[in-house]
Amino acid sequence: MIAFSGSPLDRASARRADAAWLAEQRAHRSARILPLWQLRPFVLGAGHGPQQAGFVIPAVAESMAGPDAPWVLLGLDGEAPLFALDISAAADPQTQGPLAGLGHFEELRGLALRGSLAPAELAICGQAKAMIDWHLRHGFCARCGAPTALVDGGWRRRCAQCGADHFPRTDPVVIMLASAGERCLVGRGRHFPAGMFSALAGFLEPGETIEEGVRREILEEAGIVVGAVRYLASQPWAFPSSLMIGCLAEAKSEHITLGDDELAEARWLERDEVRALLGGSRREGLFLPPPMAIAHHLLRAWAFDE
Numbered sequence: 001m002i003a004f005s006g007s008p009l010d011r012a013s014a015r016r017a018d019a020a021w022l023a024e025q026r027a028h029r030s031a032r033i034l035p036l037w038q039l040r041p042f043v044l045g046a047g048h049g050p051q052q053a054g055f056v057i058p059a060v061a062e063s064m065a066g067p068d069a070p071w072v073l074l075g076l077d078g079e080a081p082l083f084a085l086d087i088s089a090a091a092d093p094q095t096q097g098p099l100a101g102l103g104h105f106e107e108l109r110g111l112a113l114r115g116s117l118a119p120a121e122l123a124i125c126g127q128a129k130a131m132i133d134w135h136l137r138h139g140f141c142a143r144c145g146a147p148t149a150l151v152d153g154g155w156r157r158r159c160a161q162c163g164a165d166h167f168p169r170t171d172p173v174v175i176m177l178a179s180a181g182e183r184c185l186v187g188r189g190r191h192f193p194a195g196m197f198s199a200l201a202g203f204l205e206p207g208e209t210i211e212e213g214v215r216r217e218i219l220e221e222a223g224i225v226v227g228a229v230r231y232l233a234s235q236p237w238a239f240p241s242s243l244m245i246g247c248l249a250e251a252k253s254e255h256i257t258l259g260d261d262e263l264a265e266a267r268w269l270e271r272d273e274v275r276a277l278l279g280g281s282r283r284e285g286l287f288l289p290p291p292m293a294i295a296h297h298l299l300r301a302w303a304f305d306e
């Protein structure tokens with residue numbers, strides 16, 4: 001399972017534009033709200049054991065939120081409508097107020113890295129973080145500059161001034177592992193932890209297919225010419241709003257020339273080396289991304305021909 005994928009919720013996308021239906025969901029006796037504080041979801045349990053997404057009854061979450069706090073209908077879990085709500089207005093909800101001592105507000109990346117949440121709950125927390133983050137950054141109309149208002153259960157923002165609609169954005173990123181025979185190409189980004197090498201990645205641009213984006217990025221970053229490109233899997237990546245599109249690519253050349261300023265280093269790794277490194281070993285300080293990253297799954301798919 002790819003981290004942040006596999007949410008079981010019914011997003012009710014055909015019904016959430018109906019204000020009366022939404023109000024019923026919000027007042028439903030099974031309604032629950034996931035509070036987010038400074039973009040950190042509330043979780044129950046300590047970090048060294050299993051944890052649970054901290055859904056609470058609406059009145060509790062609402063008592064901590066500011067007047068115009070962004071919220072979103074995440075979806076229906078069977079009968080139960082689940083929401084997310086920004087409570088960043090609260091000074092310190094871990095130690096003061098109704099949630100004090102009951103759990104923690106934890107950064108999503110750390111939660112994914114530890115694997116302490118069930119995969120379905122991690123996916124829901126990722127969705128919640130991406131949506132609240134989008135609202136907090138899109139309070140004003142990109143067209144006329146007037147304030148926008150949240151509608152459709154948080155799935156649209158509407159400008160009362162000019163009538164423009166703004167929808168939550170997803171920014172596509174291609175992430176790809178190029179290989180030639182028994183070797184694959186990995187790079188170390190300038191901001192990576194020391195020693196970590198990964199698949200190359202970059203934002204898709206308007207007017208470009210996935211395959212074209214893959215070829216352009218590898219050529220720009222490492223000077224390698226790529227032929228066939230095969231899609232493998234994707235990953236929602238709420239930092240802040242990406243969709244990682246994972247591909248395997250066939251390298252047509254082998255001489256590395258670092259191009260733009262993205263990579264500090266790039267190199268070829270042998271298949272046997274990759275197999276050993278995926279098991280968690282380090283060689284000469286070199287290591288590969290953990291299972292929470294889609295790059296790990298690309299490397300695994302190539303190395304074990306999965």
Ligand SMILES: [Zn+2]
Nearest residue numbers: 141144159162
């Ligand atoms: Zn406007």
